[in-house]
Amino acid sequence: MKICCIGAGYVGGPTMAMISLKCPDIKVTVVDINADRIAAWNSDDLPVFEPGLTEIVLSTRGKNLFFTTDVDKAIADADIIFISVNTPTKTYGIGAGRAADLRFIEACARRIAKVSKNDKVIVEKSTIPVRTAESIKRIFDTSGTQARFQVLSNPEFLAEGTAMTDLENPDRILIGGERSPEGEKAIQKLVNVYAHWVPKKKIITTNLWSSELSKLTANAFLAQRISSTNAISALCEVTGADVDEVAYAIGMDDRIGSKFLKASVGFGGSCFQKDILNLVYLCEHFGLPAVAEYWEQVVSMNNHQKKRFTVRIVHSLFNTVAGKRLAIFGYAFKKDTNDIRESAAIDVCRDLLAEQAQLAVYDPKVSSETVLSSLGLGAEDESVTHCQSAYEAAEDSHAIAILTEWDEFKDLDFEKIYQSMNKPAFIFDGRNILDLEKLRAIGFEAHGIGKS
Numbered sequence: 001m002k003i004c005c006i007g008a009g010y011v012g013g014p015t016m017a018m019i020s021l022k023c024p025d026i027k028v029t030v031v032d033i034n035a036d037r038i039a040a041w042n043s044d045d046l047p048v049f050e051p052g053l054t055e056i057v058l059s060t061r062g063k064n065l066f067f068t069t070d071v072d073k074a075i076a077d078a079d080i081i082f083i084s085v086n087t088p089t090k091t092y093g094i095g096a097g098r099a100a101d102l103r104f105i106e107a108c109a110r111r112i113a114k115v116s117k118n119d120k121v122i123v124e125k126s127t128i129p130v131r132t133a134e135s136i137k138r139i140f141d142t143s144g145t146q147a148r149f150q151v152l153s154n155p156e157f158l159a160e161g162t163a164m165t166d167l168e169n170p171d172r173i174l175i176g177g178e179r180s181p182e183g184e185k186a187i188q189k190l191v192n193v194y195a196h197w198v199p200k201k202k203i204i205t206t207n208l209w210s211s212e213l214s215k216l217t218a219n220a221f222l223a224q225r226i227s228s229t230n231a232i233s234a235l236c237e238v239t240g241a242d243v244d245e246v247a248y249a250i251g252m253d254d255r256i257g258s259k260f261l262k263a264s265v266g267f268g269g270s271c272f273q274k275d276i277l278n279l280v281y282l283c284e285h286f287g288l289p290a291v292a293e294y295w296e297q298v299v300s301m302n303n304h305q306k307k308r309f310t311v312r313i314v315h316s317l318f319n320t321v322a323g324k325r326l327a328i329f330g331y332a333f334k335k336d337t338n339d340i341r342e343s344a345a346i347d348v349c350r351d352l353l354a355e356q357a358q359l360a361v362y363d364p365k366v367s368s369e370t371v372l373s374s375l376g377l378g379a380e381d382e383s384v385t386h387c388q389s390a391y392e393a394a395e396d397s398h399a400i401a402i403l404t405e406w407d408e409f410k411d412l413d414f415e416k417i418y419q420s421m422n423k424p425a426f427i428f429d430g431r432n433i434l435d436l437e438k439l440r441a442i443g444f445e446a447h448g449i450g451k452s
């Protein structure tokens with residue numbers, strides 16, 4: 001059995017590494033048109049930071065896991081092809097700002113149709129709008145190829161930062177396919193891959209459209225919980241309630257459950273906002289404006305939360321941050337990843353720069369170039385300094401904003417940091433990871449999310 005995965009990104013790389021580890025009998029080839037990315041996957045410095053990933057890649061690379069830019073050969077050889085390319089929000093034309101840009105998916109389908117000589121199972125791994133499989137099938141059916149294809153939907157539920165444990169121990173594996181004899185055969189083929197390590201009862205099969213829609217729905221529900229908590233956090237700040245206590249109290253209710261109730265400066269990542277906007281667009285497309293509006297509020301609340309955080313900083317610092325050095329602790333959209341896509345840090349920093357603040361940014365895994373380019377700045381720009389440590393960033397600053405919950409921030413020597421800062425010294429904990437009372441005892445003016 002041979003597997004090819006098109007797209008060596010945050011989803012394709014880790015997922016194929018896990019398959020190669022658990023299925024020594026399967027040859028897994030990951031391809032990408034980005035030669036730099038492939039070179040990085042073949043080096044000691046992988047392009048994706050994910051705890052546990054390097055160890056797995058080092059143990060299987062060159063044995064049954066391969067990374068190459070030879071897309072056509074890998075497609076031609078494969079029995080199963082995963083499409084794991086990016087599906088960003090469209091920035092142009094019809095549906096701009098909301099619909100998914102499917103041009104990379106379509107390019108893959110056309111490539112597969114062109115170079116395939118034998119029958120294959122095509123697996124949609126990327127998150128896509130419901131009924132995308134229909135378009136892919138149309139491309140195959142009209143391509144004139146002799147090869148026959150079965151299209152499956154197998155969305156990825158891994159979260160960055162915990163990708164390897166999520167992949168090893170998934171809550172469920174979802175496989176959608178056509179409910180025909182050929183479709184069932186293709187589904188079974190993919191079930192057999194996961195059955196190498198995932199218990200059968202956790203592998204669920206559905207029709208294609210249910211699977212495609214389940215992914216968008218899962219992300220919309222998760223994001224909705226965060227926006228709901230963040231909405232309540234604003235109320236906590238003006239009433240004396242503590243959002244962590246409220247979340248704990250409601251999370252004890254089995255029907256609600258304790259996960260994904262953590263108030264924050266706002267959710268980020270490549271999925272939540274993109275998928276909800278995609279859902280909104282689909283609802284509008286199918287003539288359901290009230291449903292579209294309902295889900296759009298989840299994103300609006302998130303934007304409001306990011307804005308609220310910046311406003312709180314500016315108000316606290318006597319309504320002006322112009323010319324003041326502000327330390328930014330964390331830039332990634334969450335801990336244990338080097339990914340900054342849709343990170344709340346980007347919006348907060350952009351708004352603070354608009355107030356003419358001087359930013360000193362430290363993130364353990366995000367490079368200076370990544371920070372600057374996300375803000376549209378060049379290397380020579382003096383409004384942003386990239387620092388090698390949290391201590392360096394804090395020195396001479398007026399305030400610290402914690403935007404990512406990296407564990408190392410909890411172990412910092414805040415007495416030492418306090419001494420090195422301008423007074424009054426402020427901390428705005430956008431992730432509620434610090435003990436505000438302790439910081440106040442040192443002398444800080446400390447603020448959390450949803451805490452008065």
Ligand code: UDX
Binds near residue numbers: 260264334
């Ligand atoms: C998400 C889904 O969890 C995953 O199943 C899907 O396949 C892809 O999208 P990911 O974006 O990697 O994964 O990260 P996730 O852990 O879901 O966090 C998303 C954002 O929400 C982060 O910015 C995180 O900090 C924030 N968050 C999460 C909160 O603010 N509060 C919470 O309680 C949980």
Ligand code: ADP
Binds near residue numbers: 126
């Ligand atoms: P994700 O988080 O969904 O994995 P990424 O952007 O990290 O998204 O990865 C997607 C990868 O897919 C990128 O490395 C990109 O170069 C690759 N890609 C996009 N289109 C194609 C294509 N037609 N053929 C091969 N690789 C592609």
